Amino acid sequence: DAKTTQPNSMESNEEEPVHLPCNHSTISGTDYIHWYRQLPSQGPEYVIHGLTSNVNNRMASLAIAEDRKSSTLILHRATLRDAAVYYCILRSTGANSKLTFGKGITLSVRP
């Protein structure tokens, strides 16, 4: 499986935008970039995913570099509830592909 590299942690201020980086220099053409997050004492939850183009949904935006070797998850206005571990994961196409979690990045949000 192609691997991702994320910083261990990041701090942000409430109501400010947050940019969470992810490097995936060995990404293959069939790998989707997925982001999940895990709030304290909960199971992981899906945030967003994309292949080549930038993606937006109600939770966040995903900006994908043109060479696809890096991506950035953007939370437009951080809230205290966004404090969590965020995982950037590569998942290949096809019904039998698996989702393998790394260590993720721990986001802290200051009031």
Add this chain to the structure above:
Amino acid sequence: DAGVIQSPRHEVTEMGQEVTLRCKLISGHNSLFWYRQTMMRGLELLIYFNNNVPIDDSGMPEDRFSAKMPNASFSTLKIQPSEPRDSAVYFCASSLSAGVDTGELFFGEGSRLTVL
């Protein structure tokens, strides 16, 4: 709609006892994943199924662990005999996988297992 339902939420048992964790998939989903989470090792994929068929069980620690899908909406993860090092939070997740763009995974709330 009900999400992924796991039971029990908490289990405390003694070393050597059999443990069975249960998972009910979201209706209509066809893929099932079992994960284990510890502080030391993070989230580990144990096994996953697609259309009731085990696809990859390379993450199952050893023969003491077994997982089944007796029907399309239900799965069990069994540990026999249990050991203290099996203490962890066990998550199951389901998804609807079809075609090239695989679906998002929906996770249950987890089963916290403590083996004394």
